[in-house]
Amino acid sequence: MKNNRIKNIEKKVLSDNWYILNKYTYEYQKDDGSWETQQREAYDRGNGAAILLYNKKKGTIVLTKQFRMPTYVNGNEDGMMVEVCAGLLDGLNPEECIKKEVEEETGYQIDRVRKVFESYMSPGSVTEILYFFVGEYKEKMRVNEGGGAEDETENIEVLELDFESAMGMIASGEIRDAKSIMLLQYAKIHQLLGQ
Ligand SMILES: Nc1nc2c(ncn2[C@@H]2O[C@H](COP(=O)(O)OP(=O)(O)O[C@H]3O[C@H](CO)[C@@H](O)[C@H](O)[C@@H]3O)[C@@H](O)[C@H]2O)c(=O)[nH]1
Numbered sequence: 001m002k003n004n005r006i007k008n009i010e011k012k013v014l015s016d017n018w019y020i021l022n023k024y025t026y027e028y029q030k031d032d033g034s035w036e037t038q039q040r041e042a043y044d045r046g047n048g049a050a051i052l053l054y055n056k057k058k059g060t061i062v063l064t065k066q067f068r069m070p071t072y073v074n075g076n077e078d079g080m081m082v083e084v085c086a087g088l089l090d091g092l093n094p095e096e097c098i099k100k101e102v103e104e105e106t107g108y109q110i111d112r113v114r115k116v117f118e119s120y121m122s123p124g125s126v127t128e129i130l131y132f133f134v135g136e137y138k139e140k141m142r143v144n145e146g147g148g149a150e151d152e153t154e155n156i157e158v159l160e161l162d163f164e165s166a167m168g169m170i171a172s173g174e175i176r177d178a179k180s181i182m183l184l185q186y187a188k189i190h191q192l193l194g195q
């Protein structure tokens with residue numbers, strides 16, 4: 001940490017039930033040189049990785065569909081979310097993590113992935129940085145049905161969609177998950193699936 005305008009950082013754990021909610025109190029030096037005390041809560045659930053699985057020949061991509069409680073309590077009618085495959089690092093490096101998640105959630109065993117960018121997803125409240133990948137899948141790489149890890153009570157449906165229909169689902173509001181929109185737009189801009 002290298003910001004001379006921040007000092008005396010104190011951390012108080014507000015909740016450590018599943019992930020950790022911390023309250024930070026610190027002094028911040030304003031433009032006029034004076035110091036003020038600030039407080040910010042930061043939810044720490046670790047970092048994550050996400051991937052767009054695509055098949056250039058077929059013009060298709062693989063997405064997941066699952067119930068997301070935080071969206072259900074905030075206007076998402078049935079709580080179901082269509083998302084790219086993603087998961088928390090859980091001690092692995094981003095590349096190892098995403099390959100493991102791809103196999104667990106979608107059933108594909110892929111050997112090559114390419115990192116395309118990284119992003120803080122909600123910098124005002126969540127500590128998480130997310131690493132973004134793209135990777136090609138082929139039918140012969142399917143080793144199981146996917147669906148998510150049993151011990152994590154994940155119930156994930158695997159969707160194989162035409163790339164252009166998925167782009168249409170952003171416009172229609174059927175896809176409204178930030179990491180998924182970012183990767184789909186990356187694929188469009190860089191013509192990953194051709195024109
Ligand atoms: N019991 C319990 N289980 C939980 C809780 N929160 C999460 N879990 C379980 O932990 C699993 C974590 O699954 P991952 O696949 O590793 O993570 P993810 O939830 O898919 O995370 C991805 O999407 C997030 C939301 O967009 C991203 O924030 C994250 O970086 C990653 O990309 C969840 O599916 C769920 O089963 C909780 O509070 N209690």
Ligand SMILES: [Mg+2]
Nearest residue numbers: 085086087105
């Ligand atoms: Mg996941």
